[in-house]
Amino acid sequence: MAAFDLVFRARRVITPEGETPCRVGVRHGRVAAVEPLTGVEATAWPADRVVELADDEVLLPGLVDAHVHVNDPGRAEWEGFPSATRAAAAGGVTTVIDMPLNSVPPTVDRAGLAAKRAAATGRVHVDVGLWGGLVPGNRGELPALHAAGVFGFKCFLLHSGVAEFPPVSPADLVAGLRVLADLDALAIVHAEDAHLVARAAPGPATGGQAASYARFLASRPALAEHTAIAAVLAAAARTGARVHILHLSSADALPMLAAARRDGVRVSVETCPHYLSFAAEEIPDGATQFKCCPPIREAANRERLWRGLADGVIDYVASDHSPCPAELKRLDVGDFDLAWGGVASLQLGLPSVWTQARRRGFALTDVVRWLADRPAAIAGVTGKGRIAVGHDADFCVFAPDAAFVVDAARLHHRHPVTPYHGRTLTGVVRQTWLRGREVTGDVPRGRLLSRGHQVEEER
Template identity: 50%
Template sequence: MPDAFTVCTGPKVLLSGNEAPQPATIIIDNSTGKIIDIRQGQLGKSDLYLNGDITWIDAGDKVVLPGLVDAHVHLNEPGRTDWEGFWTGTRAAASGGITTVVDMPLNSIPPTTTVENLALKREAAEGKCHTDVAFWGGVIPGNQEHLVPLIDAGVKGFKCFLIESGVDEFPYVSEGDLKLSMKELQGTPSVLLFHAELDDTASGDSKTGTLSDPTLYTTFLDSRPQQLETDAISLITRLQKEYPNVHCHIVHLSASSALPLVRSAKAAGLNLTVETCFHYLCLAAGDIPNGHPEFKCCPPIRESANKELLWDALKEGLIDCVVSDHSPCVAELKKLDEGDIMSAWGGISTLGLGLSLLWTEGTRRGISIRQIVNWTSKRTAEHARLGDRKGQLKIGYDGDFILWDPEATFMVTKESLNFKNKLSPYEGLTLQGRVEKTYLRGHLVYDSGSGFEGLTAIGKLL
């Protein structure tokens, strides 16, 4: 059998270590899906000495970027596949230039809290993935004996809640539960992820008085104050001093008031990383109309001044990375007809839009495409313990890349969304920057012109 290669060449290629795109040519071995060579300059076919079949990709005026890694996605299969599933969720991801997603341990039934449950998750995903998929495990009360076996079975780390999760199968943990789990995780390569809201009543929504109007966004915002996040992060950093060899990670930080705590923890050398989400960087509470539960997420979208402080922290490096926290549900649970924000499911659907959202907002703030790629690809890959193969255009890494048009604009419509339940707070917005094509290990998995027509699900379970 002759060797087969995919070659991508163009004048604007964002290589690992470079601050801006430059002319380059990438060569991928199709048998392994790995980048085997990178040549400086935009080369022609006659410049290469390759024996075998060559799939030639001339990027033209498009920018070649590494595939994104979304390290916070709820795919919900098995058990709640009517909310989302591997087939639709990974299609949506691929349409936004994401080539790897890391699936959260809830809201599937069963949750990924034992090796047996992980096996069910992997079985449900087999043959349905248009991107590569890795898995987080879960920490719940009483499952600490399952943590090391789950690491051995391949999970990248563990998610826990310090407040009600919203689903009965995934209860929140106490400080005592955390100590038992952190004792198990000491010295392992794993990471412990925290939904960092701490509430003594065990339900943030219960803080709202019975006379408050549940259709007002301010009612919901007042029910999840920033104090919940600062209290949680105070607890986490205190526990880190007791268990210094456990890498801890704050998911979906929304509260700027917690940033001094993060700064102090990092300055003290604690092994702490932090993510925020597209919606906290692109939306603001003052712009959210009342009676629109599609904007509800937990923690909530906060005020415009808070958003700017998150951007500042991201530019500073205090916040490490940006993810979607794609958390969909069926339409009925969003209570759109009633406009009842308080009782609606809290989650925002974003898969497919993140790169365009950050580029649209970032260009107004002088943000470069290198910064965005670092936040959404390189650092997310490192966070998910995939930094040795994902997130960069580099020899030895998977040949995951996208062709990106930074000048193109498009309007977000229901028809343009590829996830299952087409509810999004971004509907009607005009965004700048569009993914034209997505390649996974050198193979085309999405084409903006023809969508997924004629393409197969070649994603692997990592």
């Protein structure tokens, strides 16, 4: 009988100890051994299958994208579990955590959670966890949702873009955080101040003004982010709750976040590949595929976000994949006022981040920390994000020096709209493995994850 079901052999493997040549033994879908590739320890390992990586390939842990809008059920024509999870797998992502809004019903009560799980069951190609929602009037539902295994609770401090997921008031936020503090549950927050955004909103566009990216950027000022983040930090300090700032776009908030952490506030922070890749000065007028909220800001701000990652103030990077049908992006008229705000990029997170990271002297070990290890740890996804004994045998076979030009029509997202179209990226995902089985996109073998354990066995 073989000692292992599967063995990977590679000259470059990213482990928690760093990059090293080693072999990884898999048994029953989990990592059973990690040992040096050569030397006296490298005795023969009997295995049913041995995968030898090419000289230009690196074995990474499967990535964890903790900020994905699948929109299923209710708006599955925008994306849907099959297409979203195929795209994830094509990008080396083996775990996604789906946001509670843009689906109908939203995941704000037990009925919404049941509908979400029913929509996902048997239809996912990677493992999927779920966030719950904090909205006005649902505080009584939070303990039951927490007990049912959602990974935390999202709220908005201004209009979410969909009527069925309303924003919380300052009083709602504090009251909700008190409940979540008692549960030791994570609150994840879209932090922009509603009053400042309303005050900055431009009047009716005339003479093509609606196509101006500069005008759109001015409508979501950095001050609105800072003011909202300050309110979240104050509420967290007051209640003792754990809070997470979603999709940080303004680097001006970094000193405030670092100071709060030093003062004992339990706060974590994410940013997104588009904030690390693009710059406002380079976005053409009418290019509504770049519209997202908070917005992509200036090049100098982008470099300060990179410093925030290097310093550890920003914990990880997540896609905030928020797709929609092409017609809702209003590319026909290039109108930022009318276009849906969201960047479709789930498949491209690793190459987009790596393309920028290597230019700035970062290593693959840094990228793995930002895209796998830290999101798994902060969200509480057990057994994911590391190549380590006992963890799930989730892997990404990555060629870091290969390059490709993004063709939106060839991505696995449902709609061929992304700001990365035509952009040359470095780093190609060649294989993705989920619990010791290669993901081909043919048979959905993903599981639904619950905080701390799996809730549906593989089909």
